[in-house]
Amino acid sequence: MPSSDPGSSPAPIPAWALQQATEELYDVHESEAIAQRAREIARQAQEREDERHDEYDDPDEGGEA
Numbered sequence: 001m002p003s004s005d006p007g008s009s010p011a012p013i014p015a016w017a018l019q020q021a022t023e024e025l026y027d028v029h030e031s032e033a034i035a036q037r038a039r040e041i042a043r044q045a046q047e048r049e050d051e052r053h054d055e056y057d058d059p060d061e062g063g064e065a
Helices: 015-024 031-057
Strands: none
Touching: 015 031
16 A cells, blocks of 8 residues: 655656756755655646646547547
8 A cells, every 4th residue: 555645755856846846945945845845846747747638538628539
């Protein structure tokens, strides 16, 4: 059973997400807070990417038939 700890992440945090989080939280010096924001940014980007692909797969939603 996967760990339900929200602070743990099996995949490494992408460098671009860390960079964006660092820029957003320029006044925060806690590395865990920056890492948490970076994981959130990466998760949101993945959700957008998944939805973008889904719109092309479902003909009822205007995707390919």
